[in-house]
Amino acid sequence: MAIIHDDVGRRRFLSQAVMGFGMVFGMGALGLRFLQFLLPNGAPRQPETVLIGSESRIPLGEAVPMDLGGQKILVLRTDEGVAAFSRRCTDLGCLVSWNRERGQFICPCHQGTFDKTGLNVSGPPPRPLDRLDIVKRGDQLYVNVKSA
Numbered sequence: 001m002a003i004i005h006d007d008v009g010r011r012r013f014l015s016q017a018v019m020g021f022g023m024v025f026g027m028g029a030l031g032l033r034f035l036q037f038l039l040p041n042g043a044p045r046q047p048e049t050v051l052i053g054s055e056s057r058i059p060l061g062e063a064v065p066m067d068l069g070g071q072k073i074l075v076l077r078t079d080e081g082v083a084a085f086s087r088r089c090t091d092l093g094c095l096v097s098w099n100r101e102r103g104q105f106i107c108p109c110h111q112g113t114f115d116k117t118g119l120n121v122s123g124p125p126p127r128p129l130d131r132l133d134i135v136k137r138g139d140q141l142y143v144n145v146k147s148a
Contacts, residue, residue, distance in 0.1 A: 047144040048145055049143070050068050050069070050143050051140060051142055052066060052075060052142065053141060055136070058082065059077065060078070061077070061078065061103075068143065072086070072095060073087060073132060073143065074097075075143070078116055082134055083117070084133075085118045085129040086129055086130035086131075089112055090126060090130070091110060094109040096112075103115070114128065
């Protein structure tokens with residue numbers, strides 16, 4: 001008759017069980033975060049309509065900078081109407097500014113220039129400025145921005 005010695009005592013069994021549970025829990029949490037990284041966000045971003053004020057607030061030929069919930073825009077009023085553009089240059093993301101004398105948006109990083117319609121004229125920017133939709137209700141202007 002053979003005697004089987006079981007060296008796994010209660011203390012050792014509990015220690016291994018806790019360590020195993022911690023390892024499984026840690027690996028599961030790491031795997032979940034990795035899946036969240038790989039899968040795209042399912043909810044599409046909805047545009048949000050934001051009141052920017054009356055049209056008379058914007059002088060003719062000027063671009064007024066605004067910060068709408070972290071999104072920096074320029075609202076330009078010309079003879080053709082009012083237009084809103086993202087201030088982010090399409091090259092490196094620097095903030096463009098309006099030069100009234102030249103009638104252009106200027107990027108300070110690489111001297112990229114955009115005309116009053118946001119079209120890239122010269123410099124390294126590969127595409128026009130992002131244009132935002134403006135809705136006019138009475139004298140009030142609203143801009144459609146994408147919320148984060």
